[in-house]
Amino acid sequence: MKLITTKLVHTLLVACGLSLLLALSLNAQVQTQTDTTTTGKTTEVNVERGVVVLVDGNDLVVKMEDGSIRHIPNVPESARVEVDGKQLGIHDLTPGMKLEHTVTTTSTERTITTVQSVTGKVWHVTPPSSVILTMENGKNQSFKIPKGQKFNVDGKMVDAWGLKKGMTISATRIVEEPQTVIEQEKKLTGKLPPPPPPPPPDQPMLVVVVMHPPNPAEPEQAPAELPKTGSVLPLVGLLGIACCGFSFGIRMLRWI
Numbered sequence: 001m002k003l004i005t006t007k008l009v010h011t012l013l014v015a016c017g018l019s020l021l022l023a024l025s026l027n028a029q030v031q032t033q034t035d036t037t038t039t040g041k042t043t044e045v046n047v048e049r050g051v052v053v054l055v056d057g058n059d060l061v062v063k064m065e066d067g068s069i070r071h072i073p074n075v076p077e078s079a080r081v082e083v084d085g086k087q088l089g090i091h092d093l094t095p096g097m098k099l100e101h102t103v104t105t106t107s108t109e110r111t112i113t114t115v116q117s118v119t120g121k122v123w124h125v126t127p128p129s130s131v132i133l134t135m136e137n138g139k140n141q142s143f144k145i146p147k148g149q150k151f152n153v154d155g156k157m158v159d160a161w162g163l164k165k166g167m168t169i170s171a172t173r174i175v176e177e178p179q180t181v182i183e184q185e186k187k188l189t190g191k192l193p194p195p196p197p198p199p200p201p202d203q204p205m206l207v208v209v210v211m212h213p214p215n216p217a218e219p220e221q222a223p224a225e226l227p228k229t230g231s232v233l234p235l236v237g238l239l240g241i242a243c244c245g246f247s248f249g250i251r252m253l254r255w256i
Contacts, residue, residue, distance in 0.1 A: 033115045039178075040109035045102065052097040058090055062099060083190040096193035104185040112177045118143065119170040127160035133169070146173060 050062035050070065060072040080087040081099065120133030123140050132142045150157045151169040163169065 030116055030118045033117075035113045035115070036110055037113065038108060038110045042107045044105045044107075046105070047103075048101045050099050050101075052093050052095050052099060054095065055090065055093050060090065060093065079188075081188050081190045083192060088190065093190070094193070098191040098193070100189050100191075102187045102189070104187075106183045106185075108181045108183070110179055110181065112179055114175045114177070116173040116175075117170065120168070122163050122165050122167045122169060124165065125160065125163040127163065129160075131160065131163060149173065 049065040052060070053063050053069070054061040058073075058075045058077070060075050062070050062072065064070055075090040077089060079090060081093065082088075083097075118133065120135045120141070122131060123134045124132040128145055128147075130142060130144050132140050134140050145160045148159075149171060150159060151163060151171045153162070153167055153169050
């Protein structure tokens with residue numbers, strides 16, 4: 001019983017190996033050519049600007065250009081910012097530093113054209129779905145017939161219903177598949193905040209001395225005015241008496 005089972009397993013393995021070799025051999029009879037054609041290309045550039053507000057460990061807080069606050073948690077250690085030609089990490093950022101994140105998205109429209117061609121002799125046909133061909137190496141291979149597929153038979157194009165056993169045919173299948181390839185390029189640059197203005201140069205100290213003006217001399221007191229009862233008449237009287245005395249004296253001199 002064990003011997004029979006061992007032989008059965010061995011036979012199955014050999015059969016599978018032969019089937020695999022046969023499939024590889026048959027597939028080699030089908031020639032496939034692929035061509036890619038670019039039909040269009042668009043580029044979109046998105047720029048975001050902000051100013052560093054806070055760096056706490058690997059957390060980054062940025063004030064965006066529109067005034068909104070953006071919290072970026074767990075910034076990886078591998079993230080880099082290009083500042084003045086230097087690559088800085090998250091721990092090198094400082095408040096006030098300006099950041100600019102540029103994302104360039106390129107969309108490429110292209111068409112992939114696959115051309116498959118096969119040549120063989122009809123061994124069996126089941127129109128309109130499949131056909132079995134005997135290839136150049138003498139092996140048979142089954143093919144599914146695509147809808148609308150035409151076959152070249154001695155220079156004439158026929159469909160699956162026109163195939164007969166023993167006919168040598170060739171067929172070409174062209175498949176065009178549109179494809180959009182999107183590529184993104186990200187770039188993060190920064191600019192250090194301007195340094196604080198230098199202190200003004202040393203200037204001589206200005207000493208302000210407050211000089212008090214000297215006390216003005218007290219004005220001399222004006223002599224008191226004579227009382228309203230005073231008069232110059234006594235002085236005139238004295239002068240009159242003196243004149244009379246002088247005149248009397250002169251007379252006395254004459255008499256002598």
